[in-house]
Amino acid sequence: MTEFAALAQLTVIAMVPYLLASLGTMLGGLAGVFSVSQEGVMLLGASVGFLISYSTGSSTLGILLAAGVGAVFGFALGWATTALRLDQFVVGLALFFAATGLAGLLYRIVIGQAATTPRVDTLPRIEIPLLKDIPVLGTALFSHNVLVYLAALLTVGLWFYLYRTRSGLNLRSVGENPKAADSLGIPVVRNRLWTTTVGGALMAVAGAFLPLVYTGTYTDTIVGGRGWLAIALTFFGGWRPQFIAAGALFFAAMDVVALRAEVSGIDIPSQVLLVIPYVATLLVMIFAFRWAKVPQFLGRNYDRESRTA
Amino acid sequence: MSAPVLTEPEAAAPATSSTGARLLRGVVPYALALVLAFVVSGIVIVALGYDVLEAYRTIFTTSFRTSFGFTETLTKWVPLTLLALGFTIPLAVGRFNIGGEGQLLVGATAAAGVGIVYADLPAAVLLPLVIVAGVLSGAVWAGIAALLMGRFRVNEILSTVLLNFVSFQVLDYAATEVWSDPAAGVAATQRVGEGAQLPELGGPPGVHAGILLAVLVSLATILVTRRTAAGFELRAAGTNPRAASINGIRVEKVAVLALIVGGALGGLAGALEVSGVHARAIEGMQSNFLLLGIIIGLIARGSALWVPVVAFGIAILEVGASSMQRTVGVPAEMVLIIEALILIFLLLSDVIAGRLARRAS
Numbered sequence: 001m002t003e004f005a006a007l008a009q010l011t012v013i014a015m016v017p018y019l020l021a022s023l024g025t026m027l028g029g030l031a032g033v034f035s036v037s038q039e040g041v042m043l044l045g046a047s048v049g050f051l052i053s054y055s056t057g058s059s060t061l062g063i064l065l066a067a068g069v070g071a072v073f074g075f076a077l078g079w080a081t082t083a084l085r086l087d088q089f090v091v092g093l094a095l096f097f098a099a100t101g102l103a104g105l106l107y108r109i110v111i112g113q114a115a116t117t118p119r120v121d122t123l124p125r126i127e128i129p130l131l132k133d134i135p136v137l138g139t140a141l142f143s144h145n146v147l148v149y150l151a152a153l154l155t156v157g158l159w160f161y162l163y164r165t166r167s168g169l170n171l172r173s174v175g176e177n178p179k180a181a182d183s184l185g186i187p188v189v190r191n192r193l194w195t196t197t198v199g200g201a202l203m204a205v206a207g208a209f210l211p212l213v214y215t216g217t218y219t220d221t222i223v224g225g226r227g228w229l230a231i232a233l234t235f236f237g238g239w240r241p242q243f244i245a246a247g248a249l250f251f252a253a254m255d256v257v258a259l260r261a262e263v264s265g266i267d268i269p270s271q272v273l274l275v276i277p278y279v280a281t282l283l284v285m286i287f288a289f290r291w292a293k294v295p296q297f298l299g300r301n302y303d304r305e306s307r308t309a
Numbered sequence: 310m311s312a313p314v315l316t317e318p319e320a321a322a323p324a325t326s327s328t329g330a331r332l333l334r335g336v337v338p339y340a341l342a343l344v345l346a347f348v349v350s351g352i353v354i355v356a357l358g359y360d361v362l363e364a365y366r367t368i369f370t371t372s373f374r375t376s377f378g379f380t381e382t383l384t385k386w387v388p389l390t391l392l393a394l395g396f397t398i399p400l401a402v403g404r405f406n407i408g409g410e411g412q413l414l415v416g417a418t419a420a421a422g423v424g425i426v427y428a429d430l431p432a433a434v435l436l437p438l439v440i441v442a443g444v445l446s447g448a449v450w451a452g453i454a455a456l457l458m459g460r461f462r463v464n465e466i467l468s469t470v471l472l473n474f475v476s477f478q479v480l481d482y483a484a485t486e487v488w489s490d491p492a493a494g495v496a497a498t499q500r501v502g503e504g505a506q507l508p509e510l511g512g513p514p515g516v517h518a519g520i521l522l523a524v525l526v527s528l529a530t531i532l533v534t535r536r537t538a539a540g541f542e543l544r545a546a547g548t549n550p551r552a553a554s555i556n557g558i559r560v561e562k563v564a565v566l567a568l569i570v571g572g573a574l575g576g577l578a579g580a581l582e583v584s585g586v587h588a589r590a591i592e593g594m595q596s597n598f599l600l601l602g603i604i605i606g607l608i609a610r611g612s613a614l615w616v617p618v619v620a621f622g623i624a625i626l627e628v629g630a631s632s633m634q635r636t637v638g639v640p641a642e643m644v645l646i647i648e649a650l651i652l653i654f655l656l657l658s659d660v661i662a663g664r665l666a667r668r669a670s
Contacts, residue, residue: 098649101643228467282468
């Protein structure tokens, strides 16, 4: 029983980077801006989060600054695709490269050639009184670091915002039919800008989570495809927070199972276990693309003066 | 979705513009982007306390000062050009092949496998076999993504990227379980037979003969995309899918084929890296070729004519980067930032050029 609780706890932790990056992707996407720079922005978030925590000793500051840098990249995507109407995929890829280069560069500048791998303390665990004493569930859900709780609150908050407030409805209309939204006086550009900015911040925090919770160290391969998987997850979750959370659980369980099977020495080549998340995602995508609802105007730029769109 | 980068700025310009004006509009954004990227990066390098002139001098001259540097540049040019073409061919139909890395690795693994298993065959038989194995497996690897795209409408950006991560494990399995070579010091397969290795041209140090193949492929791509019916269908399906399908072009089929051809080029790049450079498949041999291939394709605006040229420029930067890190101390990552900035400034200057053209007309 305790082993199951420990596994469940690991799974919940593994959910967070997927969840945050995917919610960030979803936000911009609901306004019609499709980001493909997750992998780079997450790496940059990991680098900034790690370096700030390392040099100041404050992981809070690290997370906040990572979010700030991510917000800048998110805003850049929003601005280039609205004010300049550049192609979303091309700009996204360009920002992905810039973020990847910057992440490695910053680490090399601050750390240089270190003899020992620099480490930071991972985030402390905050146990919620009373609730943590519930058998199994207490360990699995109520004995985590602050980012886990924040991610959970964010998911619920976003669901409420999108489906229970007028502003959320307005936002969704921008991604579905910006022309109609515009004619009703909903500011298309402003909606696109704030969602991509907040989205970028979430992706960067998802990245910062990796060194500050998982490893305590930074490597150039720390993100390991989670950014791309987050895009898949967003499609899989139908661009809705509640299903994205369910999808994140699936992805995280996949990670933990692969890790677990490797450790327990089952007679399967480790390579087979390691490809499980990716292959499973591909298989799931086949079905997800059939039922998943995608914002109608996703990936396209809005031109008020255009007659066709 | 229409092809994104193929709409060059002159498309928006008045039809009466002279060749000179067209050339100006074509060249000015590039010059501007290059200058701006190096100025901005230069400011960063100075702010970090390094000697910027020395850094740039190293970047630009390393490839030409020694024959070793020049050989290294040409050797890098081969996979960069092939991966960039593998990216731009599907891009012409508005599809993004982000799987060049996986296609290269699977091609390299297959090529190494053939080169190891049939190590005793003479070069005249084995060499073509090795290369065909690489090309075919690259095509099959991209074919999975193409099938998912054509049959199930799975976004090709995602499927090609996810297959990259699968390919790492394919190579890892080959390098640690099937043909492992513990003496290599890194995770790598055994060496391929003598007959599987490409001869060197010129030198020493020479460039492997695979460069001829890369040149041929580049020329063929230019000819096919610009001068044949297939190339016309490709461009038509990309620029206006609706009009193309009304005129009997099966857009989805063209896209699927383009992605498979792109994968074949990635596989070829892998085979050439094995038989021309490493003589084995090594984990990590893909370096950052995927990112660079995409950057090259985008900077060249998807034009097959410009890809080899841009690839040569990027190869110079890359070879110069490691030399710069050694002698001046600037981290090599700086060059990736320069490259990203070139692309970003090119995109921005297109916007400006477009606005200027509109104001002039």
